[in-house]
Amino acid sequence: xxxxxxxxxxxxxxxxxxxxxxxxxxxxxxxxxxxxxxxxxxxxxxxxxxxxxxxxxxxxxxxxxxxxxxxxxxxxxxxxxxxxxxxxxxxxxxxxxxxxxxxxxxxxxxxxxxxxxxxxxxxxxxxxxxxxxxxxxxxxxxxxxxxxxxxxxxxxxxxxxxxxxxxxxxxxxxxxxxxxxxxxxxxxxxxxxxxxxxxxxxxxxxxxxxxxxxxxxxxxxxxxxxxxxxxxxxxxxxxxxxxxxxxxxxxxxxxxxxxxxxxxxxxxxxxxxxxxxxxxxxxxxxxxxxxxxxxxxxxxxxxxxxxxxxxxxxxxxxxxxxxxxxxxxxxxxxxxxxxxxxxxxxxxxxxxxxxxxxxxxxxxxxxxxxxx
Ligand SMILES: [Fe+2]
Numbered sequence: 001x002x003x004x005x006x007x008x009x010x011x012x013x014x015x016x017x018x019x020x021x022x023x024x025x026x027x028x029x030x031x032x033x034x035x036x037x038x039x040x041x042x043x044x045x046x047x048x049x050x051x052x053x054x055x056x057x058x059x060x061x062x063x064x065x066x067x068x069x070x071x072x073x074x075x076x077x078x079x080x081x082x083x084x085x086x087x088x089x090x091x092x093x094x095x096x097x098x099x100x101x102x103x104x105x106x107x108x109x110x111x112x113x114x115x116x117x118x119x120x121x122x123x124x125x126x127x128x129x130x131x132x133x134x135x136x137x138x139x140x141x142x143x144x145x146x147x148x149x150x151x152x153x154x155x156x157x158x159x160x161x162x163x164x165x166x167x168x169x170x171x172x173x174x175x176x177x178x179x180x181x182x183x184x185x186x187x188x189x190x191x192x193x194x195x196x197x198x199x200x201x202x203x204x205x206x207x208x209x210x211x212x213x214x215x216x217x218x219x220x221x222x223x224x225x226x227x228x229x230x231x232x233x234x235x236x237x238x239x240x241x242x243x244x245x246x247x248x249x250x251x252x253x254x255x256x257x258x259x260x261x262x263x264x265x266x267x268x269x270x271x272x273x274x275x276x277x278x279x280x281x282x283x284x285x286x287x288x289x290x291x292x293x294x295x296x297x298x299x300x301x302x303x304x305x306x307x308x309x310x311x312x313x314x315x316x317x318x319x320x321x322x323x324x325x326x327x328x329x330x331x332x333x334x335x336x337x338x339x340x341x342x343x344x345x346x347x348x349x350x351x352x353x354x355x356x357x358x359x360x361x362x363x364x365x366x367x368x369x370x371x372x
Contacts, residue, residue, distance in 0.1 A: 021067050022158040023151040027060050032073075034060045038262070043145050043252065044097050044277040048076050055084040063281050065248030069305040070227070071151050072250050072281075076143045077101060077135040085132040089163050090150040091225040092125040093303050095200065095252060097277060099142025101135045103181075107169040111176020115196060120254070122197040122229075122301065123181060124222035126174035128166060145279070147250050147303035149227060173224040190219045190230075200301055201254050205233055213238035213357045228306045233299040234292050237345055237353040242289035242337075243327040244282070245317040248305035251290075253278040256298030259344065261337065262288045269337070287328065289337065293344045322366040330358050331365055 007015075027034060032049050040046055040061065048057035054075060061072040074097070077083055098119050106112035107129055116136065117123065125131050135142040154163055174180065185194030190206055197203055197220070205216030215238075219230040231254070234240055242261070251260075253274045261269035264286050272280055282288040292298035308316050310325075319325025321332065342352055 021151070021155050023066065023071070023154045024062075026154055026160065027062065027066075027071070030060070032058050032060050034062050036062055038063055038281045038283055039272045040279040041273075042275065042277040043074050043279050044143065046074055048074065051075065053084070054086070056081070061250075061279065061281070063247070064284055065246075065281075065305060066151050068155070068247075069152050070147055070149050070248045070250075070303075072145065072147050072279075072303075074143065074145045076141045077133055079135060079141055080138040082132055082134040085130050087128050087130045087164065087166070088125070088148075088150070089128055089157075089166050090148050090153040091127055091223075091227050092146050092148040093222060093225070093227050093229055094121075094123050094125070094144050094146045095301060095303075096121045097143045097145055099135060099137060099140050101133060101137070101142045103131055103133050105129045105131045105174065105180070107171075107174060107176060108167060109169060109176075111174070113176060113178055113180050115181035117196075117198070120199045120201045122200050122220070122222075123195060124225050124227070126180075126195075126223040127170045127225065128168060129170075129174050145250075145252065147227060149305070170224075190217055191221055192218055193221045195223050200231060201299065203231060205231060208232070209360070213240055213354065215240060226306065228304040229302060230304075231299060231301050232290075233297050234290070235297055235353070236292060236295065237350050238357065239291040239341055239354070240289060241327050241330060242287045242333065243317040244285045244287045245315070245326060246305060246307045247284040249282055249307075250303045251280045251282070252301045252303075254299045254301055256292055256296050257294035258290065258292045258298050260288055260290050261340070262286055269340075271340070285326075289328075289333075291341050291344065293341070293348060293350070295348065295350075320366050322368050329365060330354070330361050 048059050051058040056075050056077045058073050058075040096117050096119050100118035102116045104114040181196040183198050185192045205218045208215050208217035213234050215234040217232050253276050259271050259273045260280050263269040316326045320329050
Protein backbone atom coordinates (compact mmCIF):
# COMPACT_ATOMS: atom_id res chain seq x y z
CA UNK A 1 0.00 0.00 0.00
CA UNK A 2 1.49 3.36 -1.03
CA UNK A 3 1.93 5.83 1.81
CA UNK A 4 0.18 8.64 -0.04
CA UNK A 5 1.65 11.73 -1.66
CA UNK A 6 5.12 12.72 -0.44
CA UNK A 7 6.56 16.23 -0.11
CA UNK A 8 10.14 17.27 -0.75
CA UNK A 9 12.55 16.84 2.16
CA UNK A 10 12.71 20.63 2.40
CA UNK A 11 8.94 20.99 2.86
CA UNK A 12 8.75 17.97 5.19
CA UNK A 13 11.41 19.56 7.41
CA UNK A 14 9.25 22.66 7.86
CA UNK A 15 6.36 20.54 9.21
CA UNK A 16 8.47 18.17 11.29
CA UNK A 17 7.73 19.95 14.57
CA UNK A 18 3.96 19.54 14.00
CA UNK A 19 4.18 15.85 13.14
CA UNK A 20 4.17 14.45 16.69
CA UNK A 21 0.90 15.02 18.57
CA UNK A 22 0.17 14.86 22.33
CA UNK A 23 -1.64 11.57 21.66
CA UNK A 24 1.39 10.08 19.95
CA UNK A 25 3.61 11.08 22.85
CA UNK A 26 1.13 9.51 25.30
CA UNK A 27 0.98 6.21 23.43
CA UNK A 28 4.75 6.00 23.20
CA UNK A 29 5.00 6.54 26.99
CA UNK A 30 2.54 3.70 27.70
CA UNK A 31 5.37 1.32 26.84
CA UNK A 32 3.44 -1.02 24.54
CA UNK A 33 4.29 -2.00 20.99
CA UNK A 34 2.52 0.06 18.34
CA UNK A 35 1.30 -1.69 15.20
CA UNK A 36 1.08 0.87 12.42
CA UNK A 37 -0.05 -1.53 9.66
CA UNK A 38 -3.42 -1.17 7.94
CA UNK A 39 -3.83 -4.94 8.00
CA UNK A 40 -3.53 -7.23 11.03
CA UNK A 41 -4.04 -10.90 10.01
CA UNK A 42 -5.63 -11.90 13.33
CA UNK A 43 -6.30 -9.80 16.45
CA UNK A 44 -6.88 -12.99 18.45
CA UNK A 45 -3.24 -13.99 18.16
CA UNK A 46 -1.40 -10.68 17.88
CA UNK A 47 1.44 -10.40 20.40
CA UNK A 48 0.83 -8.31 23.55
CA UNK A 49 3.07 -6.84 26.23
CA UNK A 50 2.41 -6.10 29.93
CA UNK A 51 0.47 -2.84 30.36
CA UNK A 52 1.18 -1.16 33.69
CA UNK A 53 -1.73 1.32 33.51
CA UNK A 54 -4.37 -1.32 32.78
CA UNK A 55 -2.95 -4.29 34.67
CA UNK A 56 -3.20 -6.73 31.76
CA UNK A 57 -1.35 -6.93 28.47
CA UNK A 58 -1.93 -4.93 25.31
CA UNK A 59 -0.83 -3.51 22.00
CA UNK A 60 -1.82 -0.26 20.27
CA UNK A 61 -2.85 -0.20 16.63
CA UNK A 62 -2.17 3.24 15.18
CA UNK A 63 -2.40 4.71 11.69
CA UNK A 64 -3.00 8.13 10.18
CA UNK A 65 -6.40 8.55 11.93
CA UNK A 66 -4.62 8.10 15.26
CA UNK A 67 -3.01 11.50 14.74
CA UNK A 68 -6.40 13.21 14.72
CA UNK A 69 -9.54 11.15 15.35
CA UNK A 70 -9.57 7.59 16.68
CA UNK A 71 -7.28 4.79 17.73
CA UNK A 72 -7.38 1.09 18.50
CA UNK A 73 -5.88 -1.31 21.01
CA UNK A 74 -6.06 -4.99 21.89
CA UNK A 75 -6.04 -5.98 25.55
CA UNK A 76 -5.96 -9.27 27.40
CA UNK A 77 -7.08 -10.01 30.95
CA UNK A 78 -5.11 -12.92 32.44
CA UNK A 79 -7.02 -15.98 33.68
CA UNK A 80 -8.64 -15.31 37.03
CA UNK A 81 -7.61 -11.63 37.03
CA UNK A 82 -9.12 -8.21 36.45
CA UNK A 83 -7.86 -4.99 34.90
CA UNK A 84 -7.35 -1.85 36.99
CA UNK A 85 -10.37 0.44 37.36
CA UNK A 86 -10.24 3.41 34.99
CA UNK A 87 -12.29 6.45 34.09
CA UNK A 88 -11.50 8.32 30.90
CA UNK A 89 -12.63 11.46 29.14
CA UNK A 90 -12.92 9.70 25.80
CA UNK A 91 -15.40 7.25 24.34
CA UNK A 92 -14.63 3.60 23.80
CA UNK A 93 -16.33 0.76 21.96
CA UNK A 94 -15.38 -2.83 22.72
CA UNK A 95 -15.60 -6.13 20.85
CA UNK A 96 -14.79 -9.23 22.90
CA UNK A 97 -12.49 -11.44 20.82
CA UNK A 98 -12.17 -14.45 23.10
CA UNK A 99 -13.03 -15.69 26.56
CA UNK A 100 -15.73 -14.54 28.94
CA UNK A 101 -16.03 -12.16 31.84
CA UNK A 102 -17.84 -9.18 33.27
CA UNK A 103 -17.55 -5.42 33.54
CA UNK A 104 -18.63 -3.16 36.38
CA UNK A 105 -19.43 0.48 35.59
CA UNK A 106 -20.03 3.15 38.22
CA UNK A 107 -20.46 6.90 38.52
CA UNK A 108 -18.91 9.02 41.25
CA UNK A 109 -22.27 9.21 43.06
CA UNK A 110 -22.17 5.44 43.52
CA UNK A 111 -24.59 4.39 40.82
CA UNK A 112 -23.27 1.05 39.62
CA UNK A 113 -24.09 -1.82 37.31
CA UNK A 114 -22.38 -5.06 36.30
CA UNK A 115 -22.92 -7.12 33.17
CA UNK A 116 -21.46 -10.32 31.75
CA UNK A 117 -19.99 -10.85 28.29
CA UNK A 118 -18.35 -13.49 26.14
CA UNK A 119 -16.65 -13.65 22.75
CA UNK A 120 -18.69 -11.79 20.14
CA UNK A 121 -20.19 -9.21 22.53
CA UNK A 122 -20.10 -5.49 21.69
CA UNK A 123 -20.54 -2.67 24.20
CA UNK A 124 -19.45 0.90 24.90
CA UNK A 125 -17.98 2.42 28.04
CA UNK A 126 -20.18 5.38 29.10
CA UNK A 127 -18.13 8.58 28.99
CA UNK A 128 -16.00 9.20 32.10
CA UNK A 129 -17.58 6.38 34.14
CA UNK A 130 -15.30 4.32 36.29
CA UNK A 131 -15.17 0.83 34.86
CA UNK A 132 -13.38 -2.41 35.56
CA UNK A 133 -13.14 -5.56 33.44
CA UNK A 134 -12.98 -9.02 35.07
CA UNK A 135 -12.01 -12.30 33.48
CA UNK A 136 -14.73 -14.87 34.26
CA UNK A 137 -12.44 -17.86 33.74
CA UNK A 138 -9.73 -19.15 36.01
CA UNK A 139 -8.15 -21.10 33.15
CA UNK A 140 -8.33 -19.00 29.96
CA UNK A 141 -7.39 -15.37 29.23
CA UNK A 142 -10.08 -13.01 27.92
CA UNK A 143 -9.16 -10.71 25.04
CA UNK A 144 -10.91 -7.69 23.57
CA UNK A 145 -10.30 -5.01 20.95
CA UNK A 146 -11.34 -1.40 21.48
CA UNK A 147 -11.65 1.68 19.33
CA UNK A 148 -11.64 5.04 21.11
CA UNK A 149 -11.68 8.73 20.27
CA UNK A 150 -8.82 9.41 22.70
CA UNK A 151 -6.64 11.09 20.02
CA UNK A 152 -9.03 13.97 19.35
CA UNK A 153 -9.63 14.58 23.09
CA UNK A 154 -6.01 14.34 24.17
CA UNK A 155 -4.79 16.47 21.27
CA UNK A 156 -7.32 19.14 22.26
CA UNK A 157 -6.68 19.24 26.04
CA UNK A 158 -3.17 17.76 26.26
CA UNK A 159 -3.49 16.89 29.94
CA UNK A 160 -3.46 13.33 31.32
CA UNK A 161 -4.97 14.41 34.67
CA UNK A 162 -7.96 15.72 32.73
CA UNK A 163 -8.06 12.61 30.57
CA UNK A 164 -8.06 10.10 33.44
CA UNK A 165 -8.94 12.14 36.53
CA UNK A 166 -11.88 14.41 35.81
CA UNK A 167 -14.41 14.29 38.67
CA UNK A 168 -17.61 14.68 36.67
CA UNK A 169 -20.59 12.46 35.83
CA UNK A 170 -22.32 12.71 32.48
CA UNK A 171 -25.73 11.98 33.98
CA UNK A 172 -27.46 12.01 30.61
CA UNK A 173 -25.29 9.18 29.38
CA UNK A 174 -25.31 6.81 32.36
CA UNK A 175 -27.94 6.81 35.07
CA UNK A 176 -26.84 3.75 37.01
CA UNK A 177 -29.76 1.75 35.65
CA UNK A 178 -29.41 -1.94 36.66
CA UNK A 179 -30.44 -2.94 33.13
CA UNK A 180 -28.25 -0.36 31.35
CA UNK A 181 -26.30 -3.15 29.64
CA UNK A 182 -29.26 -5.41 28.87
CA UNK A 183 -29.68 -6.30 25.21
CA UNK A 184 -32.74 -4.08 24.78
CA UNK A 185 -32.67 -1.46 22.05
CA UNK A 186 -34.62 0.82 19.76
CA UNK A 187 -34.34 0.38 15.99
CA UNK A 188 -34.98 3.36 13.68
CA UNK A 189 -33.95 2.98 10.06
CA UNK A 190 -30.57 1.29 10.07
CA UNK A 191 -29.72 2.63 13.53
CA UNK A 192 -30.03 0.46 16.66
CA UNK A 193 -29.76 2.50 19.84
CA UNK A 194 -28.56 0.13 22.53
CA UNK A 195 -25.77 -0.34 25.06
CA UNK A 196 -25.01 -4.02 24.61
CA UNK A 197 -25.02 -6.58 21.81
CA UNK A 198 -24.38 -10.02 23.37
CA UNK A 199 -23.67 -11.88 20.12
CA UNK A 200 -22.60 -9.81 17.11
CA UNK A 201 -22.10 -12.91 14.96
CA UNK A 202 -25.79 -13.85 15.10
CA UNK A 203 -27.48 -10.45 15.45
CA UNK A 204 -30.34 -10.10 12.89
CA UNK A 205 -29.59 -7.47 10.22
CA UNK A 206 -31.58 -5.21 7.88
CA UNK A 207 -31.48 -5.58 4.08
CA UNK A 208 -29.17 -3.01 2.47
CA UNK A 209 -29.11 -3.53 -1.28
CA UNK A 210 -27.48 -0.12 -1.78
CA UNK A 211 -24.09 -1.53 -0.79
CA UNK A 212 -24.39 -4.38 -3.25
CA UNK A 213 -24.98 -8.13 -3.40
CA UNK A 214 -28.04 -8.56 -1.20
CA UNK A 215 -26.22 -7.58 1.94
CA UNK A 216 -27.49 -7.07 5.46
CA UNK A 217 -26.58 -4.07 7.59
CA UNK A 218 -27.16 -2.56 11.01
CA UNK A 219 -25.71 0.56 12.63
CA UNK A 220 -25.22 1.23 16.34
CA UNK A 221 -25.39 4.11 18.75
CA UNK A 222 -24.14 2.92 22.13
CA UNK A 223 -24.01 4.62 25.53
CA UNK A 224 -24.99 7.94 23.94
CA UNK A 225 -21.58 8.14 22.28
CA UNK A 226 -20.37 9.51 18.97
CA UNK A 227 -18.26 6.60 17.71
CA UNK A 228 -19.92 5.28 14.56
CA UNK A 229 -20.22 1.52 14.19
CA UNK A 230 -22.00 -1.00 12.03
CA UNK A 231 -22.17 -4.65 11.01
CA UNK A 232 -22.39 -5.76 7.38
CA UNK A 233 -22.99 -9.22 6.01
CA UNK A 234 -22.98 -10.52 2.45
CA UNK A 235 -24.02 -13.87 0.98
CA UNK A 236 -21.95 -16.80 -0.28
CA UNK A 237 -20.02 -16.17 -3.54
CA UNK A 238 -20.79 -12.43 -3.59
CA UNK A 239 -18.87 -9.22 -2.99
CA UNK A 240 -19.68 -5.67 -2.01
CA UNK A 241 -19.21 -2.50 -3.99
CA UNK A 242 -15.89 -0.70 -3.64
CA UNK A 243 -15.85 2.61 -1.82
CA UNK A 244 -13.55 5.08 -0.09
CA UNK A 245 -13.98 7.37 2.92
CA UNK A 246 -12.34 9.30 5.74
CA UNK A 247 -9.68 7.64 7.92
CA UNK A 248 -10.28 5.55 10.99
CA UNK A 249 -12.66 2.74 9.93
CA UNK A 250 -11.60 -0.39 11.80
CA UNK A 251 -13.07 -3.37 9.95
CA UNK A 252 -12.99 -6.58 12.00
CA UNK A 253 -14.05 -9.89 10.46
CA UNK A 254 -16.59 -11.68 12.64
CA UNK A 255 -17.49 -14.63 10.45
CA UNK A 256 -16.63 -16.23 7.11
CA UNK A 257 -13.60 -16.18 4.88
CA UNK A 258 -12.50 -14.13 1.91
CA UNK A 259 -10.38 -11.10 1.18
CA UNK A 260 -10.38 -7.36 0.66
CA UNK A 261 -8.84 -5.39 -2.17
CA UNK A 262 -7.41 -1.95 -1.39
CA UNK A 263 -6.02 0.57 -3.82
CA UNK A 264 -5.38 4.27 -4.11
CA UNK A 265 -6.70 6.04 -7.18
CA UNK A 266 -4.64 4.95 -10.18
CA UNK A 267 -2.92 2.07 -8.36
CA UNK A 268 -3.30 -1.68 -8.84
CA UNK A 269 -5.48 -3.34 -6.15
CA UNK A 270 -3.65 -5.27 -3.47
CA UNK A 271 -5.24 -8.31 -1.82
CA UNK A 272 -5.58 -8.85 1.95
CA UNK A 273 -6.89 -12.26 3.05
CA UNK A 274 -9.18 -12.52 6.02
CA UNK A 275 -10.55 -14.88 8.60
CA UNK A 276 -12.50 -14.27 11.84
CA UNK A 277 -10.34 -11.83 13.83
CA UNK A 278 -8.71 -10.05 10.87
CA UNK A 279 -8.47 -6.24 11.12
CA UNK A 280 -8.37 -3.95 8.09
CA UNK A 281 -8.09 -0.17 8.46
CA UNK A 282 -8.53 1.35 4.98
CA UNK A 283 -6.30 4.42 4.64
CA UNK A 284 -7.77 7.84 3.91
CA UNK A 285 -9.63 7.94 0.59
CA UNK A 286 -8.24 4.55 -0.44
CA UNK A 287 -10.76 2.36 -2.23
CA UNK A 288 -11.54 -0.95 -0.61
CA UNK A 289 -13.81 -3.84 -1.53
CA UNK A 290 -14.77 -6.96 0.40
CA UNK A 291 -15.18 -10.43 -1.16
CA UNK A 292 -16.76 -13.57 0.32
CA UNK A 293 -15.03 -16.69 -1.02
CA UNK A 294 -16.08 -19.14 1.69
CA UNK A 295 -18.96 -21.59 2.15
CA UNK A 296 -20.89 -19.35 4.59
CA UNK A 297 -22.11 -15.72 4.64
CA UNK A 298 -19.34 -13.29 5.59
CA UNK A 299 -19.86 -10.70 8.33
CA UNK A 300 -17.75 -7.87 9.63
CA UNK A 301 -17.97 -5.18 12.29
CA UNK A 302 -16.69 -1.66 11.68
CA UNK A 303 -15.83 0.87 14.40
CA UNK A 304 -15.42 4.27 12.77
CA UNK A 305 -15.11 7.99 13.11
CA UNK A 306 -18.25 9.65 11.70
CA UNK A 307 -17.71 10.33 8.00
CA UNK A 308 -18.75 12.98 5.49
CA UNK A 309 -22.45 12.94 4.50
CA UNK A 310 -24.48 14.71 1.86
CA UNK A 311 -27.19 17.25 2.71
CA UNK A 312 -29.69 14.41 3.27
CA UNK A 313 -27.47 12.79 5.88
CA UNK A 314 -26.42 9.94 3.60
CA UNK A 315 -22.71 9.01 3.83
CA UNK A 316 -20.86 9.75 0.58
CA UNK A 317 -19.47 6.20 0.73
CA UNK A 318 -23.04 5.00 0.04
CA UNK A 319 -23.46 7.15 -3.08
CA UNK A 320 -22.35 6.35 -6.62
CA UNK A 321 -19.26 8.03 -8.02
CA UNK A 322 -21.49 8.80 -10.98
CA UNK A 323 -23.36 11.15 -8.62
CA UNK A 324 -20.22 12.56 -7.05
CA UNK A 325 -20.20 10.04 -4.17
CA UNK A 326 -17.44 7.62 -3.20
CA UNK A 327 -18.88 4.22 -4.16
CA UNK A 328 -17.92 2.46 -7.39
CA UNK A 329 -20.88 0.78 -9.12
CA UNK A 330 -20.41 -2.78 -10.31
CA UNK A 331 -20.83 -1.47 -13.84
CA UNK A 332 -17.74 0.69 -13.43
CA UNK A 333 -15.38 -1.82 -11.82
CA UNK A 334 -12.50 -3.35 -13.74
CA UNK A 335 -12.57 -6.78 -15.37
CA UNK A 336 -9.61 -7.68 -13.15
CA UNK A 337 -11.78 -7.40 -10.02
CA UNK A 338 -14.18 -10.01 -11.38
CA UNK A 339 -11.42 -12.25 -12.69
CA UNK A 340 -9.68 -12.31 -9.29
CA UNK A 341 -12.94 -13.15 -7.54
CA UNK A 342 -13.79 -16.02 -9.90
CA UNK A 343 -10.27 -17.37 -9.48
CA UNK A 344 -10.46 -17.24 -5.67
CA UNK A 345 -13.86 -18.95 -5.62
CA UNK A 346 -12.71 -21.68 -7.99
CA UNK A 347 -10.19 -22.81 -5.36
CA UNK A 348 -13.20 -23.67 -3.17
CA UNK A 349 -15.16 -25.24 -6.03
CA UNK A 350 -17.54 -22.25 -6.14
CA UNK A 351 -18.59 -19.85 -8.90
CA UNK A 352 -19.65 -16.19 -8.53
CA UNK A 353 -23.33 -15.54 -7.76
CA UNK A 354 -23.17 -11.94 -8.91
CA UNK A 355 -25.12 -11.85 -12.18
CA UNK A 356 -28.45 -11.02 -10.53
CA UNK A 357 -26.83 -8.11 -8.68
CA UNK A 358 -25.13 -6.75 -11.79
CA UNK A 359 -28.52 -6.97 -13.52
CA UNK A 360 -30.43 -5.36 -10.65
CA UNK A 361 -28.00 -2.45 -10.51
CA UNK A 362 -28.68 -1.53 -14.13
CA UNK A 363 -32.30 -0.65 -13.26
CA UNK A 364 -31.20 2.24 -11.02
CA UNK A 365 -27.73 3.02 -12.36
CA UNK A 366 -27.30 6.78 -12.68
CA UNK A 367 -26.04 8.10 -16.01
CA UNK A 368 -22.37 9.05 -16.06
CA UNK A 369 -22.17 12.76 -15.20
CA UNK A 370 -18.64 12.84 -13.81
CA UNK A 371 -15.61 10.71 -14.71
CA UNK A 372 -15.56 7.47 -12.66
FE1 LIG B 1 -15.35 1.28 4.13
